[in-house]
Amino acid sequence: MVDTEFKKEQEYLQFVYERLEATEQTLRDSIEQNKTEGIAALKNMSGDSSLNFDSTLDNLDTFLGLEMKSREIDQMNIKLKAALALLEKVERLLQSPYFGKVTVDFLDDEPNEGFYIGINGFADEEGDNLIYDWRSPIAELFYNDTLGNSSYEVNQHTIDVEIKSRRQLIVEANRLLNYFDTTVAIQDDVLLEALEQDTTEQMKDITATIQNEQNVIIRDTKHPILLVNGVAGSGKTSTVMQRIAYLLYSLRKEITSDNVLILSPNNQFINYISNVLPSLGEKNPLNMTLLQFVGQQVNWKMETEEEYFSRISQPTVDKQTAVLRSLEFVDFIKQANEVVAAEGDLFRDLMHKGKIIISKEKMMDIYQTTPESSPMIDRIQATKSRLASYWERRLIAQSKTHAIQDQILEMSEKMQMKHFGELITEDNEEKVIEYGEQLLRKKYRGVTKGIEQNKWVDLTRIFDALYLHYQKESYVHSREVLTVDEAVIYLLIMNTFVERISFPLMRFVLIDEVQDYTPAQMSLMSDLFTKSDFTMVGDENQAIFNSSITFQEIADIIENKQKSVQRYDLVNSYRSSGAITKVFSQLITANQKIEIIPVRPQGNEPKVYEVSDKDDFKGILEQILMELDGKSLTIITKNEQEAEELSNYLKENLPFVFSIKVLPISLSKGLEFDNVLVYNVSEENYQSERDQRILYTAVSRGMQNLFVTYKGNLSKFLQ
Numbered sequence: 001m002v003d004t005e006f007k008k009e010q011e012y013l014q015f016v017y018e019r020l021e022a023t024e025q026t027l028r029d030s031i032e033q034n035k036t037e038g039i040a041a042l043k044n045m046s047g048d049s050s051l052n053f054d055s056t057l058d059n060l061d062t063f064l065g066l067e068m069k070s071r072e073i074d075q076m077n078i079k080l081k082a083a084l085a086l087l088e089k090v091e092r093l094l095q096s097p098y099f100g101k102v103t104v105d106f107l108d109d110e111p112n113e114g115f116y117i118g119i120n121g122f123a124d125e126e127g128d129n130l131i132y133d134w135r136s137p138i139a140e141l142f143y144n145d146t147l148g149n150s151s152y153e154v155n156q157h158t159i160d161v162e163i164k165s166r167r168q169l170i171v172e173a174n175r176l177l178n179y180f181d182t183t184v185a186i187q188d189d190v191l192l193e194a195l196e197q198d199t200t201e202q203m204k205d206i207t208a209t210i211q212n213e214q215n216v217i218i219r220d221t222k223h224p225i226l227l228v229n230g231v232a233g234s235g236k237t238s239t240v241m242q243r244i245a246y247l248l249y250s251l252r253k254e255i256t257s258d259n260v261l262i263l264s265p266n267n268q269f270i271n272y273i274s275n276v277l278p279s280l281g282e283k284n285p286l287n288m289t290l291l292q293f294v295g296q297q298v299n300w301k302m303e304t305e306e307e308y309f310s311r312i313s314q315p316t317v318d319k320q321t322a323v324l325r326s327l328e329f330v331d332f333i334k335q336a337n338e339v340v341a342a343e344g345d346l347f348r349d350l351m352h353k354g355k356i357i358i359s360k361e362k363m364m365d366i367y368q369t370t371p372e373s374s375p376m377i378d379r380i381q382a383t384k385s386r387l388a389s390y391w392e393r394r395l396i397a398q399s400k401t402h403a404i405q406d407q408i409l410e411m412s413e414k415m416q417m418k419h420f421g422e423l424i425t426e427d428n429e430e431k432v433i434e435y436g437e438q439l440l441r442k443k444y445r446g447v448t449k450g451i452e453q454n455k456w457v458d459l460t461r462i463f464d465a466l467y468l469h470y471q472k473e474s475y476v477h478s479r480e481v482l483t484v485d486e487a488v489i490y491l492l493i494m495n496t497f498v499e500r501i502s503f504p505l506m507r508f509v510l511i512d513e514v515q516d517y518t519p520a521q522m523s524l525m526s527d528l529f530t531k532s533d534f535t536m537v538g539d540e541n542q543a544i545f546n547s548s549i550t551f552q553e554i555a556d557i558i559e560n561k562q563k564s565v566q567r568y569d570l571v572n573s574y575r576s577s578g579a580i581t582k583v584f585s586q587l588i589t590a591n592q593k594i595e596i597i598p599v600r601p602q603g604n605e606p607k608v609y610e611v612s613d614k615d616d617f618k619g620i621l622e623q624i625l626m627e628l629d630g631k632s633l634t635i636i637t638k639n640e641q642e643a644e645e646l647s648n649y650l651k652e653n654l655p656f657v658f659s660i661k662v663l664p665i666s667l668s669k670g671l672e673f674d675n676v677l678v679y680n681v682s683e684e685n686y687q688s689e690r691d692q693r694i695l696y697t698a699v700s701r702g703m704q705n706l707f708v709t710y711k712g713n714l715s716k717f718l719q
């Protein structure tokens with residue numbers, strides 16, 4: 001029996017596809033024409049016989065002509081850019097024009113209307129909207145999981161409707177492969193098919209199968225601060241990426257990707273997610289790690305990412321670092337005006353070639369002229385502007401001295417060219433003073449910059465004074481490079497006592513793996529990005545480092561600033577097979593009450609192997625590789641050292657096997673792999689609650705097959 005609906009849908013698809021093709025052709029033609037015209041205009045301009053520079057009047061005419069031509073070319077460029085952007089969209093749609101359709105009754109006398117939803121919107125040459133962007137207001141109805149009465153919002157107006165049907169369509173170019181009418185949520189078949197696809201090196205978008213609980217987060221523009229606690233594989237990262245695309249679309253008149261900052265856990269992760277937004281037709285925003293962000297602000301040499309991860313992977317934290325990370329110390333700093341004010345030695349000499357140019361005593365004199373009752377930051381800022389004027393006066397005065405004037409007049413032509421880029425032609429006094437000033441400004445630009453960049457404030461001394469006061473013992477600076485924890489305190493000191501650091505252009509800050517932040521880091525973020533909306537996602541059960549924060553602590557830090565936090569929980573798990581999900585569900589430490597709901601089918605049961613020695617392990621590995629039949633296997637170890645040892649062993653003993661990758665847990669966080677082997681889950685390796693979270697994180701990286709090996713006794717967590 002021929003499904004008439006199928007036929008109708010196929011015909012409509014064909015119609016839309018032809019429109020897309022026609023538009024593609026028109027765009028290509030117009031781009032081609034534009035290019036030809038552009039080249040002709042340029043040629044015309046350079047070979048123009050009317051170009052005449054003979055006299056001033058001719059020059060003016062010529063420039064006017066050139067100006068008009070260049071405006072013409074600008075216009076052409078604008079048109080060309082718009083056409084290219086549109087062409088890009090159309091080409092994306094030609095691969096799969098749409099994936100959804102929602103049929104709506106507007107509760108008026110008009111017939112029901114069907115809306116097709118795709119990765120971009122598309123209107124044909126007559127201006128008819130044939131496809132609606134998944135982020136457009138009407139598309140919201142497609143992602144809601146109720147049929148019947150519903151509503152959506154356009155420009156703050158609520159439109160009541162009745163949803164008559166919701167259909168998912170699997171479309172490849174102009175071929176309809178299948179369609180499903182859905183009654184509740186989005187049809188599982190389509191979702192399952194999407195989930196069954198093998199992993200790739202890079203994360204993919206989830207536009208066609210966004211689930212309702214994720215959609216709510218993606219489209220929440222009412223609450224400035226979102227905090228999402230989601231179990232492993234619940235789509236937190238995917239939701240963040242879709243949310244960015246949504247914000248860039250719905251606020252396109254107000255923001256661009258330059259107004260968005262993503263803070264990612266590590267560099268590998270930045271690469272992993274780097275394709276999602278471009279595949280949705282959006283530019284990637286600034287995406288960096290906290291280490292990079294902090295490093296950029298302090299302008300000091302920082303520890304490397306490797307050193308950082310090795311440090312936060314240690315079982316314990318030294319006492320000093322623990323203090324730097326604590327909210328108590330941060331709160332103490334913010335109220336320590338008196339402590340800093342009482343510190344006699346706040347400044348550092350500004351030097352040039354080993355000579356003191358502005359002494360700290362001079363700075364102290366200036367500082368003493370500022371009102372004692374003002375907060376420290378105001379006094380320092382007042383000192384700064386007085387210091388800058390003092391320096392300015394000194395430069396000018398010095399340029400008038402005989403010594404400088406003689407120096408200018410005695411300069412060889414070579415030196416004149418070097419310093420001024422021209423020869424001194426006038427040697428009247430005024431001109432010589434001008435050259436002198438120029439010379440001095442250049443010579444002492446380090447000092448001028450030093451004033452601007454607050455290098456004259458002795459942050460280390462303030463740091464030490466605050467630490468001593470709080471902890472009643474001295475801070476020992478042990479390394480040449482700064483740790484992230486130290487840098488965070490320096491920035492807090494800077495922002496509290498020296499100069500406010502702010503990023504007014506950043507409208508949205510999105511933080512992934514937020515459970516790995518320390519209270520001090522979280523507090524710093526909320527101090528620096530006062531004007532930004534935050535979206536923070538994480539999983540308390542994946543707090544595997546010695547730096548971590550609970551979601552309650554995050555909420556407290558933000559709510560202390562009279563801001564409210566909208567919290568969401570995600571409990572459906574999309575990544576792992578049912579069998580793997582069952583294993584990591586039992587490893588939950590936080591939120592004991594959470595029940596993780598697997599979305600994928602049960603799949604293969606995990607396999608656990610006891611291993612007596614390395615050779616035995618090698619044998620088991622060979623057996624697993626045979627079973628996987630050429631598919632890749634990722635071995636996850638508890639730490640970097642174990643990963644390195646194992647890598648070296650494999651290089652020597654299985655030199656021609658290229659389908660195995662070894663990663664420590666710290667670097668596999670956030671990523672996913674088809675087949676995972678969790679290495680050495682022995683009793684002695686996995687004992688503490690943190691070990692339990694490490695195991696939860698490692699197991700939950702697996703999508704299809706899970707293997708576990710251990711030596712001696714199996715850890716109690718897996719028994």
Ligand SMILES: Nc1ncnc2c1ncn2[C@@H]1O[C@H](COP(=O)(O)OP(=O)(O)OP(=O)(O)O)[C@@H](O)[C@H]1O
Binds near residue numbers: 235238669
């Ligand atoms: N609605 C969805 N449709 C299709 N695939 C989805 C959906 N939601 C999540 N996924 C898939 O599930 C997997 C896990 O998603 P993601 O990495 O975003 O989860 P996460 O919560 O950040 O995971 P984790 O915290 O464990 O690293 C990915 O392969 C993603 O594509």
